[in-house]
Amino acid sequence: MATLGPSSFSPYPVAVYEGVLNPPPGHALMYNEIVEEEVAMREAAKAMLTRANPTIFPGPQVLYAWNEEAKEKAKLVKRMAQVLGAKIIPMYDYRPKYPKINPAVEINPNHPNLTIWHNRIKACIFVGVHCHYANVALKIIRAETDCFTIAMCGMAGHEDAMITLRDQHVEEMEKFIRIAEEVKRELGK
């Protein structure tokens, strides 16, 4: 259960108010440090390969065929899940659902902690989620769960995630998959 956080009456920690901003282009954010993208990718892959019940949460930008890039990214998400041995639980809609969602098969940005609690997820990747909803969800997850969060963002990133990879398009996702395969071999998995 949430307690009063560092951001006054917010029950949630807010990275920006702790002085953590998104990384500049070409870099990544790991915890509160700006690092090379490859360093962050390796750490992200390691977290997904070593923590319990790793899960990818794809959002509408890769779930629906808006354009060719979205279709290509969707295939890469599937490939990524295979390499990481991760489950895929979609965030297909942003509207709140009452009385509650079915946490076994979906995640919702308004109460993402329910899905993480239900499935005992200890590492996750957000990909294709519109930035506002990713940010709302990541603050809640950070406060309410012990899940290691990785944001794979096509835009400027999400400082509330533990690892932020920014400007992630097809080429970068392919790079991440290659790195994940390497890390997997190194871990003997």
Added chain:
Amino acid sequence: MQTILDTVTYNRAGQKVVSPDYLLFEAPRTKHFMTGSEAVKEAVKRASVDASVSYPITPQSEAAHLIGELWVEGYVGVYFRGESEFGVMSELAGCAMAGARAITTTSGPGTLRAMENFPMWAGTRIPVQLVLMARGVNSPLSIQPDNLEVSFMLDTGCMIWYAENAQDLFDMILAGFVVAEQPDVHVPVVSVVDGFFVSHTREAIMLPPDDIALPPYNPYKAPMPVIDAEVPPGRFLRDPFVMKSNYISYATHASWQWEVRSAIERSRPYAKHYLRGLAEEFGDPEAEILFVACGTAAAQAKEAVRLLEDEGIKARVLKLKTIRPFPTEELIEATKNAKYVFVPEFNVVGWLEREVKSRLYGLSNAEIIGGPRVAGGMTMPAEVIVHEVMKLTGKEVKHVI
């Protein structure tokens, strides 16, 4: 997400699309003589604006009317009259939610009539721009400059920028769209200027050519999906967010509000670049007397610095260009050597004094003096500011007030 909007060469008006850096910093400029309202028109002309809604209240300024002329000339995609200021701000939100770059202007009473919309704008993460030509909200009604309404806007979740003159306003309107539309910012921007002093008076202003313009807004980079208003009943509201009485909805609302405020904080590096700093200093950097001001008060404080020089007193001005985000670091740095901090203002409540005091609490030994302060349309001659300083130093005033 790569879209066709990333690669356009000409906008709907046939203007060549150039980078924001080129338009703001590199394009050759020529001198013109115009009012602040006309400067708004010139900025909108170069901003590839999709939509503008106006309410024809007088005597705010003719800025909204001039944007209408731009629509006739083909520079603005959609232009219509709202039924009230509340209608204007709501309709502008609709335009922005549908993916349009949108702008309007208002002032004092209209701002308050539309008030409910501003936090709604921020909560829906639309990067609309409001040019607020401040004229006060007091009764009896003032139609003269007074910036009391700005105090009501401070915590709406919008960025608040403050222009000193027509040149500032022109540049801020263009920079405002660029910063507000950054995917990780994407909240509204309110570009404030003191009504009448700036909106109605003519001054020299340097303008880039009018055959170049900002790249069009790309709504596919927005942090929320744009609506599809073509499919009724459809999602007229992108995400009907209804607070219900359970813990989870409170939690979401809390996170949501902090996210909006985080977005304003994320604007700092962009605003620093496109405004060339969130604040700027004028005068002797070693001076122990510091004026912290924005808008016309900053201009008058600069004049006061010149007059004080004649009296043998060193002083300087920290002009704040942004109020949200507040340039806290810049303020703390500027007050390091200061013994006295004056906050001259054009309103009765001293909202900037409150801001300055709260940011400096426990961090500065300087005495903070909330004033001089004028309201209801009074001017603030530089001599009035000088007089306040002279009272403090116990010196005789040479200048005639």
